[in-house]
Every structure is written in structure tokens, then in C-alpha cells.
Amino acid sequence: MHNIAKIPFLLIVISCVFFIPVSQGKGWWDEKLKNPFLIGEGVLKVFIWDIYELRLFSKTNIYDRNDIFVLEFEYLRDTSKASVIKASIVELKKLNLSKTKLEKWEKYLEKSIKDMKAGEKAALLFRPNLGITFYASDRFNITIDNVEFANSYIDIWLGENTARPKLRKQITGQIK
Template sequence: MKQFRYGLMALLLLVCGIANSNEVDALNLTKNMKQVGKTARMTYLFWDIYDIRLYSATGRFDSQQPFVLKLTYLRDLNGHEIAKRSLQEMEKQGFDNKQLGQQWLGQMEQIFPNVSDNYSLFGVRREDGSTLFYDNNKLLGEIKDQNFTKWFFDIWLGEKTSEPAMRAKLIGGKS
């Protein structure tokens, strides 16, 4: 029983650490988490763009709890273009604050690197509602705005996503 309690305490500390620490080794972000749903692939016309996975401590998606979204790119893309496309996807869902959008775009352009085949980018929704971005080696940046976190992750996980089949696959539901 004592070992079980120590194991449970270690797991809770790890989950809290993911939610509250900037010092997390990106390669271990999902180590003790459970994948929610299935891996999905984003394809545009006939190009495979990325594979995407969603992880949480419980294996269930709750937009108000910490989770990790992992995108593994399947082609070379420019970080500034990824940032622009992210803002466009937020706008498609109804985000319409041009001034705030330009602020977020600037932050994303500073954070998002150019990516190549098999490059992984992790988006972490923290307990406080902020977002951390990692690659396989390091923390890339943080955006503390809870509204950004909601709109950004809703690109894939929101009910108004432009890819409802992908959302259903990620969260383990129906489209």
C-alpha cells in the first residue's frame, strides 16, 4: 500500500510539473500521460502535412484541464507561415479582434520555428490556462493569455474546427 501511495504521489507530481514548470524535458512531456483518441493526419490536397496526437493525465479530453497536443510534421514548413495559418484558423472559428490577433501573430512568429520532416512540436495547455510550446529539445516559448490558449487549441479541438473528423479522432468521439 505504501508503494502504491508513493507511486501515485510521483504521478501527481509529474502531472503538476507538466502543468506548472517551464523546466520539463520535452521528450518526456507525454511519457506518463495517456493518449486520448487516436492519431490523426492532416492532409491538404494530396500532401501529408502532419500527424497529431492528444494526451492527458486521464486519457480523456477536458479543455479546462492540462493536456499536450503533439504535431509531428511530415514536410518542411516555414514557422512564420505556420503562425499565419494558425491565426487564419482561429478567425475561421469566429475570432475577430484584429489588434489582439496581430499581437498573437507576433508572439507565434517568435516561437514557431521552421520545421522539417519528422520534427515534433508540442503545445501544452497548463493548469493556469497558459500555453507552452516545446520541440524535442527545449522550451520554445510561452503565451500566457488564456484567450489565446482557448482559440489556439480550438483549431483542432473546438466544436467549430474546420476539421471535425480530425477532432473526433483526436478526442475519441464522433464527428
């Protein structure tokens, strides 16, 4: 009889563990995307180093480029602002942008990206036909209302021609 009394308690514990919304604890960006679904996740590796874990969240359980979504980064190692900007510019140069546009976009990155420590989180809130908001932890957010920049920047990870197609498939839920 004693073990039977433990069953309701175990059911409550299991409910708490398995039915907590994904957004719980993300308070710094989830006000923009209520009750988000985790679409997929993966780790960006450079040579032998894991740089960050990526998670893609959406309002539905399917990735749709024409709907609002959040791409969350959990840094696994200290990463400098300069290295993120440099890597971003390398990817953006592949788009054959004009020098003027590339310089303008580099200024966007300068004001939107910060040094990150291992364990810290950042996120990109993508709003189709509006722009992109950069979040870092709970104290930093910058919105860039430039649709072309937003699409090009998010394409680094989610574009059809990304340099990391396997990672794209993982975070868009195409492969686990």
C-alpha cells in the first residue's frame, strides 16, 4: 500500500518534467514568441571546437520562413564580438554585395553583437518583411529594420546555400 501512495506524487513529478513549456526560463525573448515550439537543434563546430548550440523556435511545430521565428545560440566557449563579426562578413561576402552595402551591414553587426562567455545565450528574432532583433542574455537587444539584411543574415544558418547544410537540416527539423 505504501508504494501505491507514491504513484500520484510520481505522476506530478513526471508532469512537471515533461509538460513544462519550452519558453519557460527564456523570459528575455519569449514575450515576442508566445509558447514557442522547438523545431530543431544542432551544434556549430569549427575544426575540433564546439562553438555554440543552435535551437530554432517557431509559433508552430514546422519551420516556415514566412513566419516569425527565433534562432537561439547557447555559447559553449568564450567567443569575441570581433570573431563573430569577421565570420559573418565572410559569409555575407559570398552574396556579392556592393562594398557600400557590406560596410553598412558591418556597422549593423558592430552595434548588434557583443562578446559572449561560455554558458551565455543570444538569439535572433526574425520577423519576415520587417527585420531582425538581436538579443544577448537579458540585457541587450538591438532591432535592425532592414528586410534585405535580415534575410541575408539569417541565411548564414537557414539559407538554402548555407556553408553548413547538415546543421541547417538539424535546426530546421529535417534530421535529428
